[in-house]
Amino acid sequence: MNTVHPPSASGQLPPDLDPRRLPAHVAVIMDGNGRWAEERGWPRFLGHRQGVEALNDIVRCCKDWGVAALTVYAFSTENWGRPVQEVNFLMTLFHEVLERELRNLVAEGVQLRFMGDLAPLPKTLRHFMEEAMSATAHNQAVHFNVAMNYGGRQEILHAVQAVAHRVEQGELKAAAITEQDLTEHLYTHPTPDPDLLIRSSGELRLSNFLLWQLAYTELYVADVFWPDFDRACFHKALLHYQTRKRRFGRLDLPT
Ligand code: FPP
Numbered sequence: 001m002n003t004v005h006p007p008s009a010s011g012q013l014p015p016d017l018d019p020r021r022l023p024a025h026v027a028v029i030m031d032g033n034g035r036w037a038e039e040r041g042w043p044r045f046l047g048h049r050q051g052v053e054a055l056n057d058i059v060r061c062c063k064d065w066g067v068a069a070l071t072v073y074a075f076s077t078e079n080w081g082r083p084v085q086e087v088n089f090l091m092t093l094f095h096e097v098l099e100r101e102l103r104n105l106v107a108e109g110v111q112l113r114f115m116g117d118l119a120p121l122p123k124t125l126r127h128f129m130e131e132a133m134s135a136t137a138h139n140q141a142v143h144f145n146v147a148m149n150y151g152g153r154q155e156i157l158h159a160v161q162a163v164a165h166r167v168e169q170g171e172l173k174a175a176a177i178t179e180q181d182l183t184e185h186l187y188t189h190p191t192p193d194p195d196l197l198i199r200s201s202g203e204l205r206l207s208n209f210l211l212w213q214l215a216y217t218e219l220y221v222a223d224v225f226w227p228d229f230d231r232a233c234f235h236k237a238l239l240h241y242q243t244r245k246r247r248f249g250r251l252d253l254p255t
Contacts, residue, residue: 011064014235021242023195025069026062027217029209030055032201032225039225045089050227052097061231062142063108065238069143069191073209077117077151094148095125102132109141115187116150117158143191150187152211159185159212188213196241198234200226218244 013019030051037047055072062070074094080087105112114129121129129148162185166172172181183189193213199205200222206214220237222229245252 011060013065017065017235017238018242019066022066022238023218023241024067025071025192025194025196026067027071027073027194027197027210027214028058029073029197029199029207030226030229031199031203031207033227035201036225036227044086045093047225047227048090048093052093054227054229056101057231058229058234059110059142059144060108061234062144063110067142069145069194071115071145071147071188071191071194071210073147073150073207075116075148075150076208077149077154078208080149091122091125095122095128098125098128098132102135105132105144106135106139109139110136111139111141111143112136113143113145114148115145116148117154118148120149145188145191147187147209150209152206152208155187155210156182156212158187159183183212186212193217195246196220196237198222198229198237200224200229200233216246216248218246 013022033047033051034044035047036050037044040046059070061067075090079090112132114133118126118129159182163172163177163181166181167174167177188210193215194210194217196219197210197214197217198220202221202223204221210217218241220240222233222237224233
């Protein structure tokens, strides 16, 4: 039977997880901030605030437990369609959190990378994001990718345009384009594809996240809103992951 032990308070990997079979890269759709707040009769922005605290702990948890890369969906290309007050709140929150956390991220060896079309973001936020990326560029404890103004289709389109440009320049023949040529232009490059995708709040959708990279990723849907996603939930997701047989489209043949 699969018993879920409480996560260790010391920050070490729980004993029922096999360190050799941890996902090297976990992607997360942090869904349910708004509903978490609404359920309490609170304004939605409080859900986003609490969501940041949950995220903070999961980044540290990846570092403590030995998950090498974490990619989270912070703001999608579609999120501009939310009420202007919510969009403005989120932009201010990103800035505030970055300012508050940058020193800790540097000290803890977290490499921070923002991925997406960053040009339309507020200028001050963008500058701060660039500063944060260069301040943490040499860190290796955990690679933390934050998708901002990100859309999976838009990312693929951007990569296709870059490859088409190389064809136009005569560097490459159209018929000779490989998957590798395209992946080199994805925002996640050179991070390998995620092994595990976690989505909180029970929804069964990809929501335009990492459409290319998720081709063979194991999916896990947590039944809690993102602000309630803690180490115990992460532990449970990793236990599930370790029960999966990954065949990448092949068959397991008897040896
Ligand atoms: C989805 O919940 C969440 C978001 C659109 C924002 C996620 C952002 C954070 C947790 C902050 C991250 C901060 C940094 C600095 C990376 P929702 O609003 O769609 O919830 P709902 O589905 O219940 O409405």
